[in-house]
Every structure is written in C-alpha cells, then in structure tokens.
Amino acid sequence: MKPAAFDYHRPATLAEAIDLMERFGDSAAAISGGQSLVPLMNLRLSPSDQLVDVSRLAELQQTRDLGDSVFLGAGLTHAMFEDGAAPDPANGLMRQAASHIAYRAVRCHGTIGGSVAMADPAADWPAVLLALDAAALVRGPMGERRIAMDALLTGTYTTSLETGEIITGFEVPKLPADARTSYVKFNRKVGAFASSLAVAVRQGEALRLVLAGAGPRATLLAATAAAFIAGAPKTSVRNTLAGEVALIVEADDPYACALHIATILRAIEEIS
Amino acid sequence: MKMTEISVRVNGVAMKSSVEPRTSLADYVRETCGLTATHLGCEHGACGACTVLVDDVLTRSCLKFAAMCDDRHVTTLEGLANDPLTDLLRQCFHESHALQCGFCTPGMLMAARDLLRRNMTPDEITVRNALAGHICRCTGYSGIVHAILLAASRLKPDD
Ligand SMILES: Cc1cc2nc3c(=O)[nH]c(=O)nc-3n(C[C@H](O)[C@H](O)[C@H](O)COP(=O)(O)OP(=O)(O)OC[C@H]3O[C@@H](n4cnc5c(N)ncnc54)[C@H](O)[C@@H]3O)c2cc1C
Ligand code: FES
Ligand code: FES
16 A cells, blocks of 8 residues: 655754654654565555654764663664674674664664564564663653663553654663673564564673563563572473463463564573 | 755666655656566555665665665666576576565565575575465465475585
C-alpha cells in the first residue's frame, strides 16, 4: 500500500527540528532511517502527517568519549556498528547484536535511536542498551534530559518521550576488558525479529540479565540474576527463572515460556 | 500537502523533480524516471525486490521517500549495465539457472554484488544469510546461491 499524504520537513539543525516538532505537536513524527516508520506509513498505521527528517543532523551522528562511558549518536546505523565504524564500548556485544538485526539493506539505514524510539517489544537495541545500563539523551522544547533505559521503555511501542522530544544519543558505560557478555537471539528466519532474545552482561558479581520478545518491553530478570550470582543450584536458578518468565508472558503459552527459559539459560551459560 | 523539490542523480543523470512527499524512491525511479528494473513486492522491507543503491549504499527503495534522497546518487540495476561485477553475476545467474520469471532477480543481483564487494570469498552460509532478505517465489534458492558462489570463484583480486 501507499502512505497517506504528509508534509516533509528537513531542518538544518537540531534546534530547528525541535521547533518543528513542538509546532506540529502530536501530528509530527521524526524520521531517521525510516525502516520502521515507512512500513507503518505504507500500511497506514501511522497517524502523523508532518514528517521531520532528522537523518542528516550532524548532532545525531556524533560519537564522544566521556571517560567512563561513550556517547553514541542516535543517528548511527546498525551497519556502522556491524562494520566497526562506530565505537563499541561493550567489547563486541553491540557489534554482534547489530549484525543480527534485519537485512543488510535495512541495517544500512536503520538507526539505534529510531529502534529505541520505536520500542518494538522484540527489538535488539532496547534489550542490549538495557543490559548495558545505558541512558538516552533527549532534547525537547523544555531542554535536555537524560533518561535511563529502564525508565524510557514503558510498554509495547511506547516510551516516556514527551511530545516534541528527540533522542540525540545514548551514554553507554564502557565495559572493563574482563566483563563477560552474551547475546542469544532465537528467530524463525535470519533477519527476523526475535521470538526470544536474551542478553547478559556480567562484571564480576554484577549481572544484568535481559529478556526481550516476551511481554510488552525488554525486561530485567533481577531475581534470576541474583540467584545465579548467589551460587544457587541450577534447578533453583531455573525455577526462579520460570517464575519470572511466567510473570512476563501474558497468555498461557508453554512453548513461549520454554523458549524464553532456554535462551536465558544459554546466555547464563555463556557468561558463567 | 506541499510538493517537495528534489535534485537527484539517477544512474549518473541529474534530475530535478517536484514530488509529492509520500512518493517512495521505488515509485520515483519506476514512474518518474521510467526505470522498471526495480520491482515492488511487499512494500514493507521483507522481499528485497526493490533494492537499489543510494550513494552506493544498499537501500530498500520502498522504505525511502524520494524526498529523503535529495542531493543523493541513486543507482538502479539499469545503472549497472556496464559494471563488470554485475556483468559477471548476470553471466553466472544465466549459467546456474538462477532465475525463471525474473521478478526477484534485480534485488538478488544488487544484494549479491554488495556481498561480493564486502567479501570476495563468501562460503555458502554467508551467501544464504546475505539472501535472507530476498524472496524468490519460483526458482528456489539453490541456483541463486550456486550462481553467487560461482561468481566469487571467478573473481580476480583487482575486480
Ligand atoms: C524487514 C525488517 C526486519 C527488521 N528486523 C529487525 C530485527 O530483527 N531487530 C530489530 O531490532 N529491528 C528490526 N527491524 C527494525 C529496524 O531495526 C529499524 O531500523 C529500527 O527499528 C528503526 O530505526 P529507523 O532509524 O529506521 O527509525 P524510523 O523508522 O525512522 O523511526 C522509527 C520511530 O522512531 C521515531 N524516531 C526516529 N528517530 C528518532 C529520534 N532520534 N528521536 C525520537 N524519535 C525518533 C520515529 O518517529 C518513529 O516513530 C526490521 C525492519 C525491517 C523493515
Ligand atoms: S518491495 Fe521493498 S522490500 Fe519488498
Ligand atoms: S525468479 Fe521468479 S521470483 Fe525469483
């Protein structure tokens, strides 16, 4: 199908982009790679009729070393991470995840910021950034704010971004060289969204365990991580995990529960 | 809704057009430029038939608005008529029976060329992964995978 008519704006600066987003309010949408928004528009599932193209804004392409963390611009594409053209403060985890998103042509345009703003429950970046304890930097009519990933993701396709706000990038903590990471994606076909996605980041006794593709958003499995770190026996870790998964998976779906348990256990295995 | 003025170089030819913002790059190259090698299967990024190059970067033309390609270089399969790598791939597709109706073929050639430019010695799994975003409804994939591996085997280091 073809999209409904809309007006197209390509502001030259971030400040102009925010002015336009504020002026048009709920009828405005930022467009970055377009790799999620255009399919929605083609299906006439997007209500916006004012598109603000942020794909050429220099501010969103930047990367900066912040000492303990790295700033990664929202406009960096999946392919830049895949190709090692963007920094990977997570010792290869970001590169690994990026190269498993969609297909090369989609990776060449889809951006990390667009993926997080889209907040697809099965998307790769929200899960990876949550596991890395990253924060989004957001600019809007009221100025700049910093939102931890956990507070940014609110539900299926929804975030805590306010009308007019644009994600400029992410602050991603640098992992020490001895940190261990794991990314386990199960999908029906190469390039498809995850049926189940497990991401684990372990720094010594600190373990962040994230499950995506289950429930409305990527979720931290804190109880399972704590049980594993405390050295609980395998069956007890598995029981805790089964309990956490059952709370997330909405319908009574034994296949989905078994699948999520399997991807998480594999991720735990890899960081053990 | 306002029209948008764009300047695009399509297969090397400078174009100035006034487009409706909702015009996809695919519809632009097919209807405004009359270049019909670019095919539309799904219009949501899944089938790969519409794949072109924008500034030499692999692109789903159904997922870009022409307005977003202002000042860019767009290359469709027609623009690769004299490209040696595309020529080699075409020959290998012919020899390997890698097409029947040809609907998917332009996208397949685009993806195959992009792969071989990044990796001259792909194994079969790499080729199959690179084709995951390209759907062929009639030939099946064996011939296509064979053709790409055959082309790789004939590549010379300076290609
Ligand atoms: C065939 C196909 C397969 C895919 N498979 C996967 C997959 O396996 N895993 C996965 O994670 N993703 C997958 N995707 C989605 C893909 O990763 C998208 O690139 C990504 O979700 C959106 O990024 P974008 O830059 O294209 O955003 P756009 O499509 O431009 O925008 C998406 C949303 O974010 C908003 N937005 C964009 N930029 C900003 C910003 N800077 N600030 C605030 N809001 C913004 C837009 O208004 C829109 O609501 C797939 C897509 C396709 C077409
Ligand atoms: S028509 Fe563009 S991917 Fe199918
Ligand atoms: S040759 Fe007919 S769809 Fe591929």
